[in-house]
Amino acid sequence: MLKRRQSLSGPVVSCGSISGYIDRTKGLVDNWTQITVNSLTVKGFVVINYRNQFPQAVHAIVEGIKLGKIKVTEGYTIEDLSNDPNTLLKVPRVWNKLFTNEKPNGEPNSTFKLETVKIDQLSIKDGFILVKVLYLSNDPTQRVWIQKGLDASRMYVPPVKEGEPMRSLAVGKVIESKSDKYSKGDLVSGALHWSDYAIVHEQAIWNKVDTSSGLPIPTFMSSLGMTGLTAYFGLTEVGQFKEGQTIIVSAASGATGSMVVQIAKHLLKAGKVIGITGSKEKGKYVESLGADFTVDYHDEDWKQQLSDYIGNDYVDAYYDNVGGDMLSFVLKKIKSFGVVIACGSIAGYNDSSKNAVTSWSEIIVNRLRVQGFIVSDFKDKFPQAIGAIVQGVKSGSIKATEGYNVNDLSDGLQLEKIPEIWYQLFASNKPNGKLLTKLADE
Ligand SMILES: NC(=O)c1ccc[n+]([C@@H]2O[C@H](COP(=O)([O-])OP(=O)(O)OC[C@H]3O[C@@H](n4cnc5c(N)ncnc54)[C@H](OP(=O)(O)O)[C@@H]3O)[C@@H](O)[C@H]2O)c1
Secondary structure (H helix, E strand, O other): OHHHHOOOOOEEEEOOOHHHOOOHHHHOOOOOHHHHHOOOEEEEOOHHHHHHHHHHHHHHHHHHHHOOOOOOOOOOOOOOOOOOOOOOOOOOOEEEEEEEOOOOOOOHHHHEEEEEEEOOHHHOOOOEEEEEEEEEEOOOHHHHHOOOOOOHHHOOOOOOOOOOEOEEEEEEEEEEEOOOOOOOOOEEEEEEEOEOEEEEEHHHEEEEOOHHHOOOHHHHOOOOOHHHHHHHHHHHHHOOOOOOOEEEEOOOOEHHHHHHHHHHHHHOOOOEEEEEEOOHHHHHHHHHHOOOEEEEOOOOOHHHHHHHHHOOOOEEEEEEOOOHHHHHHHHHHEEEEEEEEEOOOHHHOOOHHHHOOOOOHHHHHOOOEEEEOOHHHHHHHHHHHHHHHHHHHHHOOOOOOOOEEEEEOOOOOOHHHHHHHHHHHHOOOOOOEEEEEEOOOO
């Protein structure tokens, strides 16, 4: 517009350039020479620079209004939604979500990108709820959900595709509801997203969280949550584990492993519990939970240490969270007709070549039973398991308060740090117990 509007030496007060805010190509100045040939003065400004003069300016405008020279009543428009039953005024207009960007390459920061997205008010359809996300559960299986080249027909949940918001188990508070099952204000646990808010169908919710017992939310995501239940059903239903039997547990300091140790030792009265961990400190923690013996798999001779401890007795069961080389070795330490509770194979989640099992013949020669499972296979029995674990917590045999570690991102809502925290699951710096990320207070 420079060419048409300016006379020689006229000023241009540059207040804004909205035509280019969405599409930068529309904000280009292609006749810059007009400034030169017409000796124009261009002066940009930001109103806050004149804040010392705000009182004078307000006074001048008020005078203009009084004299009728400035029309105020026509100067704004109000969209009144207060009587609209569908109003969403009390809920946020935007949400921040981490989307899968490209398939993981070991660098969590390049795999996900953070975007701010407008909440589509109409997307809260019948059966859907809007949830404020409070705590995220960090789970190794999320790595499997975004695995390259997955055969979806072989998965227990649909994979998360590129460009979709990253799915996460989480606990949140219902802000708006068009569901008959969940009401505004309910605390709910289920499959939400790496985001500050989520609109999900009621079927994505597993259960309501009842904190009337006084137990904190993190307890419902650890000892009494998915990983506690995994430990319980892995031992009882899959392993058919009996009093007096012996067991080896890998990733024993983790969310699932630490519960396996306690349930096996204190609730099911195991003869011996042996933990494999990634450090001596983790080993001490696992022993404090009830393990009779631990080895640090970073020790060069960890296999020898384990063999020396077991001697010729062998063990009844192996609770396998790791797979790969560790599984290949432990298969040789299981009694004939013993069982492998195949819970996870984290060693291969980032590098499938580490999944290889080199001692398959042990399964044949020693007639081992290997049983894989997904905790949701037992969802009808969850209340019974929670009852048993709560009894353990009440009697002091299960340590619930030490069973989790919370990374608090609620201050300033630093969502971009979510992948880094999650990635600790695959690194040696992962704290003991369940790894949680807090996004907001209730
Ligand atoms: N089947 C199911 O329904 C189900 C449900 C939940 C979990 N899981 C599986 O259970 C396992 C544990 O999950 P979780 O949520 O309880 O996580 P977690 O144990 O709290 O964290 C992962 C642990 O894995 C260990 N780890 C990571 N990379 C390893 C490697 N290369 N070799 C040996 N250990 C390694 C680390 O222990 P160190 O620091 O000691 O190395 C870390 O503590 C995973 O395999 C997961 O997929 C299965």
